[in-house]
Amino acid sequence: MQRHTHPPRDGWEKKVEDVGLRHHTAGGVPYWHEEAHYTFTLEQVYRIENATRELHRLCVEAAEAVIREKRYAELAIPPQAVPLIEQSWEADAPSLYGRFDFSYDGAGEPRMLEYNADTPTSLVEAAVAQWFWLEERFPGGDQFNRLHEALVETWTELKPHLLDETVHFAAMDDVEDESTITYLRDTAQQAGLRTLALRVEDIGWDAAGGRFVDVDGAEIRCIFKLYPWEWMVHEEFGSHLARAAGSIQWMEPAWKMLLSNKGILPILWERNPGHPNLLPAYRDEFMFRQGVDAYVAKPLLSREGANVRIVSPWHEPAASGGDYGEEGFVYQEYAPLPEFDGHRPVIGSWIIGQEPAGMGIRESIGPITDNLSRFVPHRIVNPLRER
């Protein structure tokens, strides 16, 4: 695993916009950063792929254990969400994707930092923009990336199990979120589905019919929502979710909120102590030796690295701001991100359907990957030719 620097392509902004990456710059600073890229050997990629497959399996088993043993309080799951979780689990509700974040330096094993199982973003850049970058910069090169094909295949597999051949896609008024659902709509349409986009706030509730409706008043039977379950269940329409359950499919399904919750980390460690892809994690801070161990306090429900606190006897304390944490924290052993010329990459490894399908890299300057991180493409060096 190495980091290489070089000039960007001429007109790179237009090139990435043309393939759907409209949020390539934030606050005047490139978020899509192609003045560098990372290289991996095929062996390293296989290691990431295998870890992703294994961890997804462990996570699904952990979710099943939470449901079976009713450990919802450990994840601060509100009571009104429990029937939704259990209904979606029992119904084997369709699930499209998720993204693990790994600390990995090219040696040893990738270590799971978290699983963005409900509303992962950075998909357009991982699936499309970096592939077109590779084709132009390194023709014939290879990349851990069959995200696009896997998405179309997964929609095709899900199609017979959907309640409707029209899938609604809901997101907030945000360019990154809209880019994500536009791309996902594209993949769904390529699988033969009809799609409609609307804003989250435009989802309607028809009280007489007991159903959610779109902007035309048509019933929504199947909807991909880029909006977290932990927000939905607390909002005004959260009380209607149980009434409509069974007549509507939400993607990602409600049970995924168990995995996107950091409270799953101690449960994973409890069930799989010593697993090479997991970091020790506990609900009790004092499971770590104060002044001896390095660990990270993570809010159960934080996003973009908000309200994370690194406690280490060897490093300066680090903490990020934000307004998360009221639901509680978990404590995970500190796995410092590797450093390449002052840049610290985190590996985002994707599950599409039930299988690993590709990765993207976001790098930051500080030890916490936050909303100032940048997406950097990658390629595989000396890949074996496929038979």
Next chain:
Amino acid sequence: MKKSTAIRLTLVSSLALGAASCGEDRPRQTLRGYCDPNNPEVCEERPRTGYVPMYYPIFWGGHYYDNRGVARTRPGGPVARNAPAARVSRGGFGRTGSGRGGVHS
């Protein structure tokens, strides 16, 4: 690792093309009708293709496509001709995220 070297984009490309051709975001041009937002009770029902000016939100069947091609309910309240919409309430999702600018995860 890649099983196919071809990524085909249709919807993404059409929106990117629309955005590029007028220098800003624009809805897809093949829509079935629109209203003048200054006189929204007068709506065309005939098929409409070709260039749709950016400054006209596109109304169709009680909603319109905003400047990013996303269907929206009409600003300013329910659409009169869409009577069933009167029993539909909206805005019950989105409050938490409205101040955060996206899910970013």
